[in-house]
Amino acid sequence: MDFAFSGDQQLLKNAARAFLDERCTSAVVRGLWDDPRGESEAMWKDMAQLGWLGLSLPEAYGGSGLGMVETAILLDEMGRAAYPGPYLPTVLAAHAVDSAGTTEQKNRWLPAIATGGARATTAFVDADLAWDPQSTATRAEKVGAGWRLSGAKQFVAWAHVADVLLVPARTPDGVTLFLVEPAAAGLTMKPVTAIDMGTRWAALTLDGVTVGADAILGAPGNGERLVWELLRRAAVAAAAEMLGAARRCLDMSVGYAKVREQFGQPIGSFQAIRHKCAEMLLSVENSHAAVYYAAWALDAKAEDAALAASVAKSYVSEAARHVCGEAIQVHGGIGFTWEYDLHLYMKRAKALEPMYGDADWHREQILRLVTE
Secondary structure, three states: OOOOOOHHHHHHHHHHHHHHHHHOOHHHHHHHHHOOOOOOHHHHHHHHHOOOOOOOOOHHHOOOOOOHHHHHHHHHHHHHHOOOOOHHHHHHHHHHHHHHOOHHHHHHHHHHHHOOOOOEEEOOEOOOOOOOHHHOOOEEEEEOOEEEEEEEEEEEEOHHHOOEEEEEEEEOOEEEEEEEOOOOOOEEEEEEOOOOOOOOEEEEEEEEEEEOHHHEEOOOOOHHHHHHHHHHHHHHHHHHHHHHHHHHHHHHHHHHHHHOEEOOEEHHHOHHHHHHHHHHHHHHHHHHHHHHHHHHHHHHOOOOHHHHHHHHHHHHHHHHHHHHHHHHHHHHHHHHOOOOOHHHHHHHHHHHOOOOOOHHHHHHHHHHHHHO
16 A cells, blocks of 8 residues: 655645745744734735645635645644644634535635635634533524524634634524624634644633524534534644644754764764654654544545544644653753744644543544444
């Protein structure tokens, strides 16, 4: 069996590596920490020009019609660069609109996303921080021809720059997905300080937010199935980004071990350091296999796609934390310093670890799937 990327996929990976090495250096990442938006508008527009924002969207809406494997390739490279921006939540919300949206919803949002004119995000988690769609506590009640939403959402990535929010809420028919614009009356955002300064988070309060009937994505009560699908894609996407962070930490560690000397020889010649790097490589290679198999399974609609997604997220969550932590140990004292770049990748991996379900939550899904 050939597990290598196709020629086009390798070209995409090489182009992404070259672009991010030039445009998303650690100095750029650090410089955006103090920016009110936290992202680069110029970089976002250039990513749109490269076709990244519409990568998995149909060609009819300005996309390339590619799949989850190609999206994972980009996120892998973004994790390696600690890219600060709303790429992941935007393409996730765009997939939801493409999967379940009306023609009007698709025409409004998909071309705008593909060309870089709009950003989107998802607001899955309520105040109890449970990822299961069945736990959705935000309520939506029918009011005339529209709906009124009330509740709270936590850890919404890049909500402050989003042009539309994907909000699950409980209706009499069950969980329903709503497209909510951030300017809607009754919607407030509060910034949340998190470990990763390259990602912006917000807590949302929906106090009687009124939306029209055309804000429903899909049929009323049909949101639970779609949320599960989105969570699986998000889990694989986050795992791909964590893989990139871990891979960068491994590369930095190997490079450092070759040049840092103690007792007149490179520390890479010491058995303890060599074993650490070998274990880190094993974790990275296993993570690579888990991520790209899960991405392929989602594209192929394989029977084990849900299982593969949970395996990838549960394994990579812990593997990336381990690799990034070991990288700091290899570097010794310098690894802990603010000026050194290791913490950029360590914090990105740690911030993504609980998102879209942590390792324990995904192990519960694995148990449920294999015992059904």
